[in-house]
Amino acid sequence: MANINTRHFRWLHDFFNLLYPKLCLACGSNLPPNDELLCLSCEFQLPKTKQYEQKENAFTEIFWGRVPLQSGAAQYYFSKSGRVQRLIHQLKYEHKPEIGHQLGVLFGRQLREQDHFKDIDAIVPVPLHPRKQHQRGYNQAAAFGAGLAKSMELPHYPYALERPEHAESQTRKSRQERLENAQTAFRVKKPQLITGKHLLLVDDVLTTGATMEACASQLLAVPDTKVSMATMAMASD
Structure with missing residues (x-):
C-alpha cells in the first residue's frame, strides 16, 4: 500500500x-x-563579485573612514534590468522571501571558507521600518541572514537591531546628517545579546552605504563588538 x-x-x-x-x-x-x-x-x-576572496576590496573601500570594518563583500553585481535586479525585485515586491534565503545559503558556503569570515559569531540583518515590514510581511535582509546563518552554522539575531517607528530614511541625507540621525534611525534592542561578539551585518543591496553605516555605528557602540558586512548585491561599475 x-x-x-x-x-x-x-x-x-x-x-x-x-x-x-x-x-x-x-x-x-x-x-x-x-x-x-x-x-x-x-x-x-550570475555576476559574482568574488570580493569575499580578499579582505580589502571594492565593498570595504566604500566604508573607509566611515566605520571600521573587519571584512565585507557583496554576493553579486547589480545592474539595471539584469538577472540580479529581477531576483531582488521578486524578493522585495512579489512576496518571495525564499529567494533571500537560498542566496544566503549559497553565499554562506563561500564565506565560511575564507579566513577573514571564520571568526564571526552571529548574523544581524538591517531592520525594516515597522510599517514597511507590516506591509511586506517579512524583512528581506532577515531572509538573507537566515540563509547565511544556516550554511555558516551561526546564530541569527533578526531583532538585535530595531528601527523605531518615528525613524526617518537615511538615503536622502548628507553624510553629516546621516551620522547625526544614526542615534535615532536605528538602535540596539538587546545589547547583552551582542556584547563581545563579531557580527556580520547583512542587507539586500549596497548603494551609498548610508543605512549600513548607521547600523554598524550602533552595533560598534556596544562594548567589545566587531562588525563585518555582507549584501546580496552592489552596483556594478
Whole structure:
C-alpha cells in the first residue's frame, strides 16, 4: 500500500509540474522538479563579485573612514534590468522571501571558507521600518541572514537591531546628517545579546552605504563588538 501511495504521489507531482512548470526566478527557464529556485546556468553565470576572496576590496573601500570594518563583500553585481535586479525585485515586491534565503545559503558556503569570515559569531540583518515590514510581511535582509546563518552554522539575531517607528530614511541625507540621525534611525534592542561578539551585518543591496553605516555605528557602540558586512548585491561599475 505504501508503494502504491508513493507512486500515486509522484504521478500527481509530475502531472502538476507538467501543467505548472517551475521556472528559474532569474531567467525564466524551466526548472527540474526539485526545490531549487535557480537553474544551474544562472547559479554559475550570475555576476559574482568574488570580493569575499580578499579582505580589502571594492565593498570595504566604500566604508573607509566611515566605520571600521573587519571584512565585507557583496554576493553579486547589480545592474539595471539584469538577472540580479529581477531576483531582488521578486524578493522585495512579489512576496518571495525564499529567494533571500537560498542566496544566503549559497553565499554562506563561500564565506565560511575564507579566513577573514571564520571568526564571526552571529548574523544581524538591517531592520525594516515597522510599517514597511507590516506591509511586506517579512524583512528581506532577515531572509538573507537566515540563509547565511544556516550554511555558516551561526546564530541569527533578526531583532538585535530595531528601527523605531518615528525613524526617518537615511538615503536622502548628507553624510553629516546621516551620522547625526544614526542615534535615532536605528538602535540596539538587546545589547547583552551582542556584547563581545563579531557580527556580520547583512542587507539586500549596497548603494551609498548610508543605512549600513548607521547600523554598524550602533552595533560598534556596544562594548567589545566587531562588525563585518555582507549584501546580496552592489552596483556594478
